[in-house]
Structure formats: structure tokens, C-alpha cells
């Protein structure tokens with residue numbers, strides 16, 4: 001916020017704390033946001049929502065509502081937040097946008113049965129080991145499918161709608177995402193990505209998300225891709 005204020009001293013800023021793995025916290029956030037918009041006499045709308053949050057958990061942990069924390073954070077939280085904020089995105093006086101930060105790792109999912117057990121992550125509590133990479137991949141696939149389907153529903157009949165929904169993959173970037181992975185393993189992984197020329201700087205990684213958020217016009221292959229994935 002300080003950086004933004006340095007560039008624009010008139011910026012009207014407010015930070016909120018929200019735990020996206022908790023439905024209660026998301027509901028509280030929505031109320032606080034609406035109250036702030038009303039108290040500050042601003043138009044009650046949102047132009048841009050970026051669902052960037054994500055974790056790579058290495059152990060099974062239930063959220064407050066009893067879901068797997070990785071599915072809860074990476075997918076269910078983003079889904080619930082988006083659904084709650086949709087009315088504010090729809091009332092924006094200019095076209096609004098939702099950007100979901102996904103990952104190419106969803107391509108590793110084959111023959112998946114996306115059912116309630118997987119989406120809530122409850123089935124993983126029953127398995128002996130916690131297949132963390134697989135759950136991460138599932139969570140990102142669910143987020144991608146949600147992106148396609150929400151965009152399709154909001155832009156039916158090829159008529160561009162008020163809200164566009166996009167996904168962006170930042171590439172392989174050295175961030176805190178591997179903080180739960182043993183240091184020796186994450187170091188090897190980053191070394192391999194670097195040698196293969198796949199490791200992006202955070203400045204480059206953020207570009208795809210900024211493009212998706214700010215490019216003046218976007219066309220989404222949502223309908224085609226959704227058919228392909230079916």
C-alpha cells in the first residue's frame with residue numbers, strides 16, 4: 001500500500017485480512033468490504049478480482065469447515081469468494097474481470113473423476129499418505145474448470161458480458177510456494193527448472209497475471225476449451 005501511495009498520493013486504499021480457507025472469514029471480509037465501500041461513498045462495485053492465493057501443503061489438514069486445506073485454499077475459497085463478490089462485479093459501470101491464477105500442472109491429471117469427495121479433499125483424509133502434488137494438480141484443474149464454466153455462463157450466446165473470467169499461469173517462479181517442501185528437494189527442483197531455462201523471475205511471472213487483468217481487450221477460448229475438456 002505504501003508503494004502504491006508513493007506513486008499515487010490520492011489513491012484510496014484499504015487492506016483487509018482474509019483467510020481464504022475459511023468460509024466464515026470470507027463472509028466477514030465481504031461484509032467489511034461492502035461497509036467500506038458504503039462508508040467511503042464509493043460506487044458499490046468491483047472491477048477486478050484476482051484469485052492469486054495458493055498453497056502446496058505437504059500434510060493433510062482440515063479447514064475450519066472440515067475440508068482439505070489445499071483444496072479449501074486453492075479452489076473452494078476462490079470459488080466461494082467469487083460467488084459472493086459476483087453481484088459487485090456485475091454492477092460495475094465498466095466491464096469487470098476475474099483472474100484465477102492456475103498452473104500448468106493440471107495437465108498431469110488423467111482420467112480424473114471430479115466428484116464431491118475430490119473437490120472437498122475429504123477422500124485424501126482416508127489415504128495413508130498425503131499425495132500433495134496430485135492434490136495441488138486437482139485443485140488447479142478445478143479452478144481452471146470453474147474459470148471456463150463461469151465465463152461460459154456469464155457470456156452465453158456469444159454476447160460479450162459484463163464480467164470476463166480468465167486464468168493465468170505465471171510459469172515456474174521461485175516464491176514461497178514450496179515453503180513446506182524440504183529445502184533439499186525444493187533446491188533441486190529450482191536447480192532443474194533453472195538448467196532447463198524454465199525458471200522465471202517474479203517480475204516476469206507476474207506479467208501473465210497483469211496481462212490477464214489489465215489487457216484492454218481479451219478474447220477467451222472458454223467455450224472451445226470447455227468442450228475439449230469434457
Ligand SMILES: NC(=O)c1ccc[n+]([C@@H]2O[C@H](COP(=O)([O-])OP(=O)(O)OC[C@H]3O[C@@H](n4cnc5c(N)ncnc54)[C@H](OP(=O)(O)O)[C@@H]3O)[C@@H](O)[C@H]2O)c1
Nearest residue numbers: 018019020021052053054101102103171172173175176177
Ligand atoms: N511459484 C510458481 O512456480 C507457481 C507456478 C504456477 C502457479 N502458481 C500459483 O501462483 C499463485 C501465487 O503463488 P506464489 O508462487 O506467489 O506462492 P507464495 O509466495 O507462497 O504466495 C502464496 C500467496 O497465497 C496467499 N495465501 C496462502 N494461503 C492463504 C489463505 N488461507 N488465505 C489467504 N491467502 C492465502 C499467501 O498469503 P500470505 O503471504 O499472507 O500467507 C500468498 O500471498 C498460487 O495460486 C500458486 O499456485 C505459482
